[in-house]
Amino acid sequence: MLDPAKTIAVTAIGVVSPYGLGSAALQAGLLAGKSCLAPDTELFPGFSGHVARVAALPAIAEVERYSRSDRLAMAAAEDACAGLPRELLRRSGIVMATTVAGLTEIEPEIAIDPAAWYGKAGLARAATYPISRVAASVGEHLGIEGPACAVSVACASGAIALALAANMLLDGEVPLALAGGSDALSAFTASGFHSLQALDPSPCRPFDKSRRGLNLGEGAAVLVLETLAHARSRGAEILAILRGWAMSNDAYHPTAPDTEGKGLASAMRLAMEMAGTGIDEIGYVNAHGTGTPLNDVAETRCYELVFRGRSTPIPVSSTKSHIGHCLGAAGALEAAITILAMRRSALLPTLRLADPIESQEVEYLRGAWRRQPLPAAISVSAGFGGSNAALVFGSPDA
Amino acid sequence: MSFNPTSITGFGSVTPFGPAAGLLSGLELEPETITAWPNATLRRAYQVQPFNPAKLVPGAKTRRLDRLSCWALVAASLALQDAGLDLDAIDRSRVAVLCATGFGCVELTESFYRSAALNGWSGTDPITFPETLANAPACHVALFHGLRGPNLTLGGENFAAEIALLRAASLLRHGQADHAIVIAGDALSPAVYQWYETAGLLSPACFVSDPPARAAGFVPSEGVAAVLLESGPSAERRSYAQFIGGRYARSGDPAQAIRDLFPSAPALVFSAGDGSPCSSDPPAGVFRSCAGQSFSSNDARIVASLPVADGLARSSGLFHLLLALSRRAGSGPALMLGTAAGGAFAALRLEVPSS
Numbered sequence: 007m008l009d010p011a012k013t014i015a016v017t018a019i020g021v022v023s024p025y026g027l028g029s030a031a032l033q034a035g036l037l038a039g040k041s042c043l044a045p046d047t048e049l050f051p052g053f054s055g056h057v058a059r060v061a062a063l064p065a066i067a068e069v070e071r072y073s074r075s076d077r078l079a080m081a082a083a084e085d086a087c088a089g090l091p092r093e094l095l096r097r098s099g100i101v102m103a104t105t106v107a108g109l110t111e112i113e114p115e116i117a118i119d120p121a122a123w124y125g126k127a128g129l130a131r132a133a134t135y136p137i138s139r140v141a142a143s144v145g146e147h148l149g150i151e152g153p154a155c156a157v158s159v160a161c162a163s164g165a166i167a168l169a170l171a172a173n174m175l176l177d178g179e180v181p182l183a184l185a186g187g188s189d190a191l192s193a194f195t196a197s198g199f200h201s202l203q204a205l206d207p208s209p210c211r212p213f214d215k216s217r218r219g220l221n222l223g224e225g226a227a228v229l230v231l232e233t234l235a236h237a238r239s240r241g242a243e244i245l246a247i248l249r250g251w252a253m254s255n256d257a258y259h260p261t262a263p264d265t266e267g268k269g270l271a272s273a274m275r276l277a278m279e280m281a282g283t284g285i286d287e288i289g290y291v292n293a294h295g296t297g298t299p300l301n302d303v304a305e306t307r308c309y310e311l312v313f314r315g316r317s318t319p320i321p322v323s324s325t326k327s328h329i330g331h332c333l334g335a336a337g338a339l340e341a342a343i344t345i346l347a348m349r350r351s352a353l354l355p356t357l358r359l360a361d362p363i364e365s366q367e368v369e370y371l372r373g374a375w376r377r378q379p380l381p382a383a384i385s386v387s388a389g390f391g392g393s394n395a396a397l398v399f400g401s402p403d404a
Numbered sequence: 405m406s407f408n409p410t411s412i413t414g415f416g417s418v419t420p421f422g423p424a425a426g427l428l429s430g431l432e433l434e435p436e437t438i439t440a441w442p443n444a445t446l447r448r449a450y451q452v453q454p455f456n457p458a459k460l461v462p463g464a465k466t467r468r469l470d471r472l473s474c475w476a477l478v479a480a481s482l483a484l485q486d487a488g489l490d491l492d493a494i495d496r497s498r499v500a501v502l503c504a505t506g507f508g509c510v511e512l513t514e515s516f517y518r519s520a521a522l523n524g525w526s527g528t529d530p531i532t533f534p535e536t537l538a539n540a541p542a543c544h545v546a547l548f549h550g551l552r553g554p555n556l557t558l559g560g561e562n563f564a565a566e567i568a569l570l571r572a573a574s575l576l577r578h579g580q581a582d583h584a585i586v587i588a589g590d591a592l593s594p595a596v597y598q599w600y601e602t603a604g605l606l607s608p609a610c611f612v613s614d615p616p617a618r619a620a621g622f623v624p625s626e627g628v629a630a631v632l633l634e635s636g637p638s639a640e641r642r643s644y645a646q647f648i649g650g651r652y653a654r655s656g657d658p659a660q661a662i663r664d665l666f667p668s669a670p671a672l673v674f675s676a677g678d679g680s681p682c683s684s685d686p687p688a689g690v691f692r693s694c695a696g697q698s699f700s701s702n703d704a705r706i707v708a709s710l711p712v713a714d715g716l717a718r719s720s721g722l723f724h725l726l727l728a729l730s731r732r733a734g735s736g737p738a739l740m741l742g743t744a745a746g747g748a749f750a751a752l753r754l755e756v757p758s759s
Binding site (some may be wrong): 050051113115117135138141150151153155156160193202203236256257259260369390 | 489497501505506507508513514515516517518521522524525526528529530533534535536537538539540542543544546547549550551552553554555557558559560561567570571574575577578580594595598599601602603628651652653654655656708718747
């Protein structure tokens with residue numbers, strides 16, 4: 007029996023994805039099996055690959071003060087908070103993840119002659135650089151006076167933001183928390199992944215034996231979290247229950263995952279233990295699934311560790327095949343996707359998955375989406391630096 | 405607000421006072437001329453002087469790391485050493501690492517930008533890129549010591565360190581870790597320094613060695629402080645202070661937060677600056693005005709912040725705490741208060757044992 011005061015409910019989801027604004031657009035795009043990845047040569051001179059862009063970003067006032075990551079976050083937060091009473095919103099907390107923040111607004115010449123660059127570009131653009139700006143921008147935009155916390159843990163950031171917000175709610179620090187992540191496409195990060203030869207020049211193929219790397223995407227997702235008791239007291243619709251969450255680190259390598267997937271497995275087991283769910287109760291894994299050679303094998307080994315003994319292979323897919331890798335936003339976007347999948351009883355496929363990595367324990371979903379009731383599902387994230395996070399969601403009716 | 409005391413059992417730091425385990429002594433320090441930046445004109449700052457990390461942390465390989473990552477690794481290692489924690493005797497998957505920073509690995513970020521300016525975005529360095537990520541410092545601490553618990557890098561507009569302390573205590577409270585290393589700090593870089601200068605925030609002391617008294621502006625600083633947090637009676641007995649809890653907000657009434665934290669007046673007030681570059685002591689004034697509303701009488705001793713920590717701006721909280729405890733101003737319930745423009749504040753409650 008869940009204790010409503012100690013149970014975390016998801017009561018709203020705001021999304022800006024390459025499918026457009028709102029979770030309805032995200033759900034429709036995913037169910038249609040539409041890939042947002044498109045050829046791009048504009049990310050930086052010499053770049054040639056596939057990325058997933060957000061085409062139309064809602065206009066936000068005082069644009070100069072805000073980076074693209076800020077504006078993605080502000081739009082997603084506004085979408086999430088559309089029905090919230092202003093006074094409740096004012097007292098809420100914010101936990102927002104980013105890895106890019108204002109890197110989009112800064113040009114390489116800043117490192118050659120900072121004074122000259124500030125003279126030309128002004129100070130405001132550089133002021134968007136700190137990771138804290140995304141959370142602060144959401145606060146400014148929505149008039150939130152509660153605590154604002156920034157998270158930057160590479161590609162696990164968005165999921166970790168949700169985990170920390172859940173802790174804040176259990177601690178009674180805030181009545182309600184906006185948690186999520188936001189990252190824009192930037193030349194800086196694209197150049198970095200390009201230099202590491204981590205990008206697939208073609209549309210990515212997570213979990214396929216022929217995979218060559220990842221494709222970058224951009225977007226933001228903000229989830230409204232509150233205790234079940236609080237949500238019920240104000241008559242809010244409960245979209246899902248965040249039943250368990252956990253974080254871990256591989257302590258293995260600065261960029262490569264533990265080849266056995268032990269760190270991620272540890273986070274998954276802890277989250278499932280917190281949720282009180284056994285391996286047969288988890289109906290779907292929204293994988294990190296970047297499409298890089300090392301990640302997808304390590305992740306497969308992880309699922310074999312966690313789900314060994316399950317009555318049927320665990321259904322797994324990577325929705326990065328639809329919207330690209332949105333870095334600091336990925337964990338939050340994929341949490342939103344996991345909830346949408348549960349609510350729609352839909353097992354989502356990995357696109358372009360022709361020849362999956364072999365595994366007895368894992369069913370790599372491909373082809374069209376499949377209807378199946380999902381009382382519980384797990385979203386997992388991992389990132390450079392070895393950090394991992396796992397979020398177990400449950401249906402409010404379960 | 406949930407209270408569940410945790411103990412600060414170790415301090416480590418890499419600051420303009422040098423690398424150190426435990427509390428600091430000899431807190432007099434003048435800013436020095438910056439010589440590390442080839443094109444810099446005469447400018448002064450509180451700087452961390454070069455040192456050999458491997459002499460302090462045998463086996464540490466830091467040549468390719470951002471200075472912030474290097475300092476985080478050294479400061480965290482010194483905090484563990486100071487606490488006397490034998491990592492071989494505990495479950496390393498239960499040790500969390502939290503790093504608070506304003507600007508992250510800004511030095512290598514600038515280096516990456518420089519390579520893009522010189523070689524184009526197609527010619528950047530694959531070794532440098534991962535080291536530009538904000539979570540690289542916390543990652544290197546985990547990697548070096550084999551710490552497999554939660555690994556977090558956090559920021560806040562004004563109070564990144566205070567946020568990290570609160571989140572670390574929360575991890576311990578919820579059984580998500582048994583120990584937490586909390587690290588906070590930033591490194592200066594040419595672009596950061598120039599931003600302050602262009603914005604007109606610097607003190608005349610940045611330009612001349614004998615500035616007029618009470619001049620406006622601040623002197624930039626850099627460095628990292630780290631603490632080890634743990635819970636339980638054994639930890640309490642050997643602690644520098646108990647961390648009870650706290651609150652931070654983008655805007656609001658610090659008096660109410662102080663009342664919530666302190667049933668009666670604190671014995672000590674540690675000023676933690678104003679969360680952005682400052683040369684005055686705004687939190688002390690805020691406390692005095694709050695105190696009249698909150699307590700019938702108050703004779704709390706106010707421990708003013710020091711410029712060397714004020715200059716660290718966004719991530720200065722642990723450095724302020726280290727300096728305040730190093731000054732051995734007394735014992736009892738202590739308020740660590742930071743304030744910032746727009747009504748932002750961070751109020752933490754600690755219990756300082758009598759020595």
